[in-house]
Amino acid sequence: MTQWRPLLSLLAIVAACSPAKPPAAPxxxxxxxxxxxxxxxxxxxxxxxxxxxxxxxxxxxxxxxxxxxxxxxxxxxxxxxxxxxxxxxxxxxxxxxxxxxxxxxxxxxxxxxxxxxxxxxxxxxxxxxxxxxxxxxxxxxxxxxxPAGAALAAEPKSDVTATLSDYAFALSTPLTAGTHTIRVENSGPQLHELTIERLAPGKTLADWQKWMEGGMRGTPPAEPAGGFTGPDKGKVGWLTITLKPGNYLLNCYVPDAKDGKPHFVHGMVQQVAVK
The missing domain is CATH 2.60.40.420 (Cupredoxins -  blue copper proteins)
Incomplete structure (x- = not known):
């Protein structure tokens, strides 16, 4: 056993001198x-x-x-x-x-x-x-x-990026059924939001537009599924959402900085299929 003691001592010294792993971000x-x-x-x-x-x-x-x-x-x-x-x-x-x-x-x-x-x-x-x-x-x-010296929290890991602009949504990859963490980026010159609405079976964006133009009377052709209100221009945030298969609307109801009309009036509404 004595021949192992120098080796064990060397390993102990190496372990003591090795840099400690930095603590994980909160x-x-x-x-x-x-x-x-x-x-x-x-x-x-x-x-x-x-x-x-x-x-x-x-x-x-x-x-x-x-x-x-x-x-x-x-x-x-x-x-x-x-x-x-x-x-x-x-x-x-x-x-x-x-x-x-x-x-x-x-x-x-x-x-x-x-x-x-x-x-x-x-x-x-x-x-x-x-x-x-x-x-x-x-x-x-x-x-x-x-608090002074508080460690910065780690950003959520996202699997999809949604970029908001005047007046469109751009997805880094098509949305699929299941749970996603979507990174929401506002690259436009004003405030936007990402509202996600699930269309009723057989309904389309055209049906939703007709319903809006008719004063939102009767049964709505879509129901809210969640979303992210904001962020400000140049900012980012994250939305965690579970989607079922079906057709959805990506929508922005924020009033425009120039004319006060909702952004969907300017074309910021999009139908997507989730499979």
Whole structure:
């Protein structure tokens, strides 16, 4: 056994001198938002950094969770700008939020949150035509600076990239049935969103357009499947979504910075087949 001792000592020295593996990057902070008719349940304060918003909808109506703020803005200024109809202010920032889903469903998005004041809002209209935000469906959120020396969270691994521009969607690869993490990039000069809607069997984009032009009367030809509200121009975010086989719409309802019309009016709506 004595002949092994020098070798074991050498191995011990090598192991002691080998550089330690760097610690793995932490995961994004997970924040649950509960959307009911017509209120949000969520934390009052969260730390800055990579954040996964998981919105669950136990309500009876479809809901979304738009997260909007403005550098240095007070809650009074945010509410004055966001709780009335009209063009969006130039200073508004929308890092991202959970797209609309139906009752009993959930929407999961990951965004980078900067310190500041934000509102969580739902702009989906009820059957009476009144947007939920006008029924009190908004909530204040404070994002505090991350602790000094906090490690940066690792970005989610995506298998599809969706690039948003004026006025189109570009997918890096066709969408397939199953669960995907979609990297959402806004390469346009203004705010956009990625809303995903599943068309009813036998329905097409033309049916949806006809339904919209008719004042959204009758049974809608598509139902919300989730999405990503935002991000701001030049920013990115991630949407985790499970898709069933079928035909879908990629849609953007954001009002245009120039004429105030929804972007789908400018052609930012696209039918895709998921197999």
């Amino acid at each position: 995961a994004a902070n997970v924040v649950t938002i509960t959307a009911t008719d017509y209120a949000f349940g969520a934390p009052d304060t969260i730390p800055a950094g990579l954040t996964t918003f998981r919105m669950i909808n136990p309500g009876r109506e479809p809901h979304q969770a738009v997260v909007a703020g403005g550098a240095g803005k007070t809650f009074a200024e945010l509410e004055a700008a966001m709780l009335k109809e009209g063009p969006l202010p130039d200073w508004l920032t929308v890092p991202g939020g959970a797209g609309v889903v139906s009752s009993g469903d959930s929407s999961v998005v990951t965004v980078t949150m900067a310190p500041g004041n934000y509102l969580i809002l739902c702009f989906i209209p009820s059957l009476d035509g009144k947007p939920h935000v006008q029924k009190g469906m908004y909530r204040r959120l404070v994002v505090t600076p991350a």
